[in-house]
Amino acid sequence: MPDDLAGIFEALRDAALTLQQGRGVGCDFSTLRPAGLQGQRIGGIASGPVSFTGLWDSMCATLLATGVRRGAMMGTLRCGHPAIEAFIDASATRRGCATSTSRRWSRTTSCRRWRRMDLGIWCFRSSRWRLADAAGVATRTLDAVIDLSRFPLPAQAEHARGSRRIGLGITGLADALILLGLRYDSPAAREQAAEAMRTVCHAAYRASIALASEKGPFSYLVRDAYLAAPFMRRRPADIRAGIASGGIRNSHPTAIALNPGSTPCRCALSVAIRAAVRATGAKPGRGFLRASR
Structure with missing residues (x-):
C-alpha cells in the first residue's frame, strides 16, 4: 500500500469492490509510517496505520449492512513496526487484524499478549x-x-x-x-x-x-x-x-x-x-x- 492518502484510499476502494462481490481481501499496513511523523508534502502529522484500519472496519460494516454475501477480510502489520502494540490492541475490536511475526519477536511481551487472545497450532487426524x-x-x-x-x-x-x-x-x-x-x-x-x-x-x-x-x-x-x-x-x-x-x-x-x-x-x-x-x-x-x- 502506498504511504500517501491517494494510495490508501485507492486500496480502500479496491477492497470495497472486492468485498461487494463476496470475495476475500487482505491488506498489509506495514508500509504506512508510524503516528507522529511529519508528512513530506504538506507538513502534516501522520496518524499511523492503526487509524486507517478503522476505515477498513467501517467499510466492511457498511457492506455487511447492505446484505451482500460476506467475504473474508484481513489486515496485517509487520512485527517490527513501531505501531505493533497499538495494532494488537486494536485487533481485539476490529475485524480481521493479524500480526506478521518473527522468531525473535515471538519471545517478546507483545507476542505473549497476542497469543493469549489468539491461540493456535495445527493438526488433523487421518490415516x-x-x-x-x-x-x-x-x-x-x-x-x-x-x-x-x-x-x-x-x-x-x-x-x-x-x-x-x-x-x-x-x-x-x-x-x-x-x-x-x-x-x-x-x-x-x-x-x-x-x-x-x-x-x-x-x-x-x-x-x-x-x-x-x-x-x-x-x-x-x-x-x-x-x-x-x-x-x-x-x-x-x-x-x-x-x-x-x-x-x-x-x-x-x-x-x-x-x-x-x-x-x-x-x-x-x-x-x-x-x-x-x-x-x-x-x-x-x-x-x-x-x-x-
Whole structure:
C-alpha cells in the first residue's frame, strides 16, 4: 500500500469492490509510517496505520449492512513496526487484524499478549495415505478454481493466475484432538500435528509438480530463487528435483489460516487451528465429529 492518502484510499476502494462481490481481501499496513511523523508534502502529522484500519472496519460494516454475501477480510502489520502494540490492541475490536511475526519477536511481551487472545497450532487426524490422497485431489481442484473464477479487478485476476496460489489448509484441530484424547498443547498433540501437516504439505507439492508437467508451471516462477528459499531447502529431495526439472503449478500449495470464515461454524467444527476453550460436556456435532465416530 502506498504511504500517501491517494494510495490508501485507492486500496480502500479496491477492497470495497472486492468485498461487494463476496470475495476475500487482505491488506498489509506495514508500509504506512508510524503516528507522529511529519508528512513530506504538506507538513502534516501522520496518524499511523492503526487509524486507517478503522476505515477498513467501517467499510466492511457498511457492506455487511447492505446484505451482500460476506467475504473474508484481513489486515496485517509487520512485527517490527513501531505501531505493533497499538495494532494488537486494536485487533481485539476490529475485524480481521493479524500480526506478521518473527522468531525473535515471538519471545517478546507483545507476542505473549497476542497469543493469549489468539491461540493456535495445527493438526488433523487421518490415516496417512487417505490424507495424502485427499490433499492431492484438493490441490487439483483448487487449481482449477483459479481458471473458473471471475475476479472483481483485472489486477487481481492477473496476480491470481500468475502466482496460482491455492493455500490448501486444515480445520477442526480442536475437535480432532478431543476425539484423540490429547491436550491441545501436549507433546503428543504437537507430534500428531507435525506429522499430519507434513503429509498434507508434501502431497500438495507433489500434486502441483505433476500438474506443472501437464499444464505448465505458474508464470511468475523464477526457479532458482524459488528453490533457494529456506522453506524449499527443507523439502524432500524428490520435491526439489521435480521443481528443478519441470517447475511447479502453484506458488503456494499450502497455507494455515487462524480464521477461515463461516465454514467451520456450518459444520460444527472448532475454528481452523484454534484451541477449544473447554471440551467438558461438548455434544457431537455434524461434519468431522460425526464422521469420525
